[in-house]
Amino acid sequence: MLTIEDLTVGYGEHTALDGIDLTVGDDEIVCVLGPSGSGKSTLLRAIAGLESPTAGQIRRDGADLAGVPTHHRRLGLMFQDHALFPHRDVIGNVMFGLRMHGVSRSEARARASTTLALVGLAGYEQRAVHELSGGEQQRVALARALAPAPSLLMLDEPLGALDRALREHLVDELGALFRTLGLAVLLVTHDHDEAFALGDRVAILQDGRIEQIGSPVELWTRPATAFVAEFLGWNVTRALAPGLAAVRPDALRLGTGNGRPAPVVVGQVARQTFRRDHWRIQVELADGTALDVELRDTRPPDVGTTVEVIVDPADVIALPD
Amino acid sequence: MDRHRPALTHPVRSVRPLRPVRWILVAVPVAFLVAFFAYPVATILGRGLWPDGHLDLSPLGDVAGNAALRDVAWFTVWQAALSTMLALAVGLPGAFVLARYRFPGRSLVRALIVVPFVLPTIVVASAFLALGVEPSLGAILLAHVFFNYAVVVRTVGGLWAHLDPQQEEAARVLGASRLRAFTRVTLPALRPAILAAASITFLFTFTSFGVILVLGGPTRATLETEIYRQTAQLLDLRTAAALSILQLVAVVVLLVATGRFQGRRAVALGLRAAAVTTRSVRSVGERALLGANLALMLALLGVPMAVLVARSFATANGPGFGFYRALGELRSDSVLFVPPADAVVNSLLFATVATAIALVVGGLAAFAVVRHRRGRALEAALALPLGISAVTVGFGFLIALDEPPLDLRTSWIIVPIAHALIAIPFVVWLVTPLLGSIDPRLREAAAVLGASPRRVWREVDLPIVGRAFAIAAGFAFAISLGEFGATLFIARPDRPTLPVVIYRLLGQPGAQNFGAAMAASTILMALTVVAILTAERARVGDIGTF
Numbered sequence: 055m056l057t058i059e060d061l062t063v064g065y066g067e068h069t070a071l072d073g074i075d076l077t078v079g080d081d082e083i084v085c086v087l088g089p090s091g092s093g094k095s096t097l098l099r100a101i102a103g104l105e106s107p108t109a110g111q112i113r114r115d116g117a118d119l120a121g122v123p124t125h126h127r128r129l130g131l132m133f134q135d136h137a138l139f140p141h142r143d144v145i146g147n148v149m150f151g152l153r154m155h156g157v158s159r160s161e162a163r164a165r166a167s168t169t170l171a172l173v174g175l176a177g178y179e180q181r182a183v184h185e186l187s188g189g190e191q192q193r194v195a196l197a198r199a200l201a202p203a204p205s206l207l208m209l210d211e212p213l214g215a216l217d218r219a220l221r222e223h224l225v226d227e228l229g230a231l232f233r234t235l236g237l238a239v240l241l242v243t244h245d246h247d248e249a250f251a252l253g254d255r256v257a258i259l260q261d262g263r264i265e266q267i268g269s270p271v272e273l274w275t276r277p278a279t280a281f282v283a284e285f286l287g288w289n290v291t292r293a294l295a296p297g298l299a300a301v302r303p304d305a306l307r308l309g310t311g312n313g314r315p316a317p318v319v320v321g322q323v324a325r326q327t328f329r330r331d332h333w334r335i336q337v338e339l340a341d342g343t344a345l346d347v348e349l350r351d352t353r354p355p356d357v358g359t360t361v362e363v364i365v366d367p368a369d370v371i372a373l374p375d
Numbered sequence: 376m377d378r379h380r381p382a383l384t385h386p387v388r389s390v391r392p393l394r395p396v397r398w399i400l401v402a403v404p405v406a407f408l409v410a411f412f413a414y415p416v417a418t419i420l421g422r423g424l425w426p427d428g429h430l431d432l433s434p435l436g437d438v439a440g441n442a443a444l445r446d447v448a449w450f451t452v453w454q455a456a457l458s459t460m461l462a463l464a465v466g467l468p469g470a471f472v473l474a475r476y477r478f479p480g481r482s483l484v485r486a487l488i489v490v491p492f493v494l495p496t497i498v499v500a501s502a503f504l505a506l507g508v509e510p511s512l513g514a515i516l517l518a519h520v521f522f523n524y525a526v527v528v529r530t531v532g533g534l535w536a537h538l539d540p541q542q543e544e545a546a547r548v549l550g551a552s553r554l555r556a557f558t559r560v561t562l563p564a565l566r567p568a569i570l571a572a573a574s575i576t577f578l579f580t581f582t583s584f585g586v587i588l589v590l591g592g593p594t595r596a597t598l599e600t601e602i603y604r605q606t607a608q609l610l611d612l613r614t615a616a617a618l619s620i621l622q623l624v625a626v627v628v629l630l631v632a633t634g635r636f637q638g639r640r641a642v643a644l645g646l647r648a649a650a651v652t653t654r655s656v657r658s659v660g661e662r663a664l665l666g667a668n669l670a671l672m673l674a675l676l677g678v679p680m681a682v683l684v685a686r687s688f689a690t691a692n693g694p695g696f697g698f699y700r701a702l703g704e705l706r707s708d709s710v711l712f713v714p715p716a717d718a719v720v721n722s723l724l725f726a727t728v729a730t731a732i733a734l735v736v737g738g739l740a741a742f743a744v745v746r747h748r749r750g751r752a753l754e755a756a757l758a759l760p761l762g763i764s765a766v767t768v769g770f771g772f773l774i775a776l777d778e779p780p781l782d783l784r785t786s787w788i789i790v791p792i793a794h795a796l797i798a799i800p801f802v803v804w805l806v807t808p809l810l811g812s813i814d815p816r817l818r819e820a821a822a823v824l825g826a827s828p829r830r831v832w833r834e835v836d837l838p839i840v841g842r843a844f845a846i847a848a849g850f851a852f853a854i855s856l857g858e859f860g861a862t863l864f865i866a867r868p869d870r871p872t873l874p875v876v877i878y879r880l881l882g883q884p885g886a887q888n889f890g891a892a893m894a895a896s897t898i899l900m901a902l903t904v905v906a907i908l909t910a911e912r913a914r915v916g917d918i919g920t921f
Contacts, residue, residue: 102823124822125830131823137816141838150834154825202825 055080056101056206056238061110063093063100063262070096072262074110078206083232083239085253087246089285093262094242095134098208101240102131114205125154130204134211136195138183144170144194145179151202169201170194172231189220196228200235207232209241213248225251246286250274258282280373290373291343293319294365298373303334304348305369308361318362321345326354337363400743404757404799407736410781411796412760415771416623422774423616434617444601448621451581451597454512458519458580459573465520465671466527466572472668473528474535476661477653484672485529486908489850490900491676492525495857495874496585498896501881502679503590505686510592518586521675523576530572531565534808536653538564571804577629582622582764584860598622599764606770619767623759630755680900687893691886698894701887712868715895718876723902725787725872726855729794733851736795737802738844742836744803745810754807758800765860768793773864787870793861798851805847810840849910853903873899 061074070093078084088094099105101112103124112119119127130151139147145166152162170176173193178186183194192212199207212228213221229252232239242259243249249256250270257267258281266278277283280290283300290300294317321337324344333349345363355361424431438444473485491499499518508514538561546556562569584599591597596604598618605615656662690697702715737757744754760768772793777784783792813836821831837844859874866875873895880892 099819102819104819104822123827124819125825125827127823128825129823131820133816133820135816137814137820139817139820139835150821150826151824154821154830154834198820198824 055115056240057111057113057116058101059111059113061097061100061112062108063096063105064108069262070105071100071107074262074264076257076264076267078238078240080238081236083229083237083241083252083254085249085256086240086242086259087249087256087285088242088244088259090244092259094244094259095210096262097259098131098210098240098242101206101208102129103127128155128202128205130199130202130207132195132199132207132209132212134214136191138191138194138198140183142183143179144175144181144183144186147183147194148197148201150198155202166197166201169197172200173197174227188216189224192216192224206238206240209239211243212241213243213245221245221248228252258285260285276371277373283371283373287346289345291345293339293341293343293345294370295372298375300371300373301345301365301369302348303346304332304350305366306345306347307364308347308349308352308355309364317365317367319345319365320360320362323355323357323359323361326357337361400739400746401753404736404740404743404753407796407799408756408759411772411776411792412768414781415768415775416619418775419612419619419767419771420616423613423619426613431613434613435620438614438617438621444618447596447601448598450595451599451622452625454515454519454597455577455581455583458516458523459577461516462520462523462527462576463569463573465675466524467531467569468664469524469668469672470528470532470535472665474532475540475653476665477655478665484669485532487904488528488672488676489525489853489907490680490904491521492523494522494680494900494903495859495877495896496522496583497589497859497874497878497881498683498892498899499679500585500589501892502683502896505682506679508590510590510595512595514590515583515586515595517675518590519576519580519583521679522586523579524672524676526575526579527572530575530804531568533805534565534568535561537812567808571808574629575804578626578758581626581629584764584766599766602764603766606766622764626759627755630758683893683900684897687890687897690890698887698890699898701891702894702898713871715876715880715891718871718873718895719898719902721787721866721870722856722873722899725791725794726852726906728788728791729798729855730848730851732791732795733798733802734844734848737799737847737851738806740799741803741806741810741840742832744807754803757803760796760800765793765797765858766864768796769861769864772861784865785867787867789865790862790870790872791855793865794855794858795851797858797861798854801850801854802844802847805850806840806843809843810836813839845910849907852906852910856899856903856906873902 056076056078058074058076061071061076062069063071072093074097076084076086086094086097096105100107101119103119103122107120139150142150145163148166148169149159149162152165153159157165167176167179170178173196175190175193175197178190178194183191186194196209196212199209213224216224225248232252239252241249241252250273253270255267256270256273258265258273260281266273266282268276273282274286277286277288277300280298280300283290288300288302289306290298292298294301319339321339323335324338325336327334331350333352333354335347335349335354337345337347339345347363423434469488473481473488499521503514503518503521504510508517542564543556543560546560547553551559581597582599583597584603587595587597587600588603591600598621602615602618602622605611605618656665687698688694688696704714740753740757772789773784776782776789783789817835817839818831821835822828826834856872857874858872859878862872862875863878866872871879877892877895877899880888880895
């Protein structure tokens, strides 16, 4: 169990992390989701001991890690862009952590081979790392982090540089792998799909603070702040309720409000975009605010058309101002 | 898979393992520098400026007021500047060709071009004379380009070979012309290496000794030859000391200036393995560029060496090994105390010891340069022995290390120590750029995987720079083999090195002595080639290729 309390990391004037509280259970997968520059990487680096906190505590099973140097922390960290050792072949990279922990060369080799097979790279032992594709390098980096059986596996944008199809495939694979191994995982990403597909819990990070943390379903259904709502693609507006409120684009429909109890707002279609399995239009209201509306079964009205947007009050969530 | 977990629940005491290591990194090079450089130089200055136990600055005033000596100083500066520009102009295309193009015999060419750089200056100067080059400014410049071509090609080419060509391609796609892409992307990336090569070349030509002495003729003198003349011929130690101070100040100013320039040198460059960045020659233009550069290397570097070898076999009775056989004999009229062949053994022994010392001291210094905030000052300090000239170093050893606590004058170790002092800057220069370019995340990745700071050094830094170390070892060995100015002062008559023997033989009249000198030079050249080739072949991970 990893427990982080009030963790603060600053560089000079800039505060990268500001009072983070977070726990990762023994076989829990926690994803930290945030835009670039929100402090995601710094969080992992602080846990690994690569950054010194200016305040707060990081404890594992109750023991403070403050005095423990990086190399005694027994963590797995998969770096963004992997940071594979260019002067070692694949097996040399994967064996590295085992050898550092005093495992004999032959046993390290055997265990590294097993780990390579686990990530689908059996037979790649002698390959040079610069000959590998991005996806293969990603797997080597994962195998290298997994091989020494770390108490916590941390991944920094593990699928960042890969193409979309490969990424979707690997998300499923990673999820299955984590659950098979029963690992404690802390993954940071800017990609919603990745975070929500993998995380038992998801924390939304912004400007070094955790805005909200909860299960994927909780976050999707009840964003707690305007930032979270906007980051997850909700409409955040004052046009639908007395105060600041959020509503999901797929909860809105177009139509004439005739005979319906639901409130209706009127606006003009400003933009339309086709998104794989739906249309998304932007409706500009009289007061200048814009609402995104998701249309599944109908073709969108032309740009410039005046439309009525039906809002079910049950779908509108009030936000703190 | 849980077997290692318990270790985590017993946190290790907070230790800062880098502290003592950092201390050693700095302490060893500094101690070496103080004992074998600062102390001898201080002794010289003391003899020159404190002759009677109190400060006497009049020699400095005398030098400044002397128009002839002012001319010497001015000539020293501008011939060095001109030599440096010429070496860069000729060397940069060569660096490009050897860094980017794959062609048969490439590694052999890369090794061979280094040979002139480490040849004894006195031999090369004689070879140029034998070619029919008259003593002149042109002869000096030609010889300086001959010596420093390899500095430019290897220092710049070493980095160039690891630059990702895609960076330049990206600039081309963004609309930059070929020239603009080169000047805006490649050139800035190469800047640290170009500045390093330029400062090495300038230092060398600034302190050039044998070349000026032989190829400058009687009217041209640099600070270096003037110091030698004042010390050895006029026995005017005060003027020599004043000139040494002038030269030392100039070198320090130069080193500080380049240090400022190179402040941001240790940036991670996204280096790629050289195997990925080279390609075969495609167009006619590329073929012509490669051909022109190889022809230039052959004419500039190959011809003088070929003449040297030819003369070593050209006995009075036609081609033969006569001069070589003569090396095994000690003739009754000889100026030597031992057969010249003994010098081969001496040279090899000294070179081995000097290389070991230079790698340990220079290696520690290189790590300190990269890891320490004040490392750059150390780098500059370690370059000082080069700046103040081998002649001064040798003379300083002679007068300073002859009494306790450092009475080494009768010990043979004094020679390898002097050689190491001269080789250390090269070790630092070869190793530091690559060391500074290692992606810091590789070290972090190793630490997270459980490597202690010492282990990170051994597992990440060392293998990646291992090859640079191998090359540095080859250089140090070759420098020791060819070192002349300092050795002349400190080698005992019964333990001469090859260059000393060659110099003694050249000083004697007669075709027999000249031929023997040529034969000894050829042996020295062969040993140098073997040293460099061996270093070239050492492989410790490809990214370290230099």
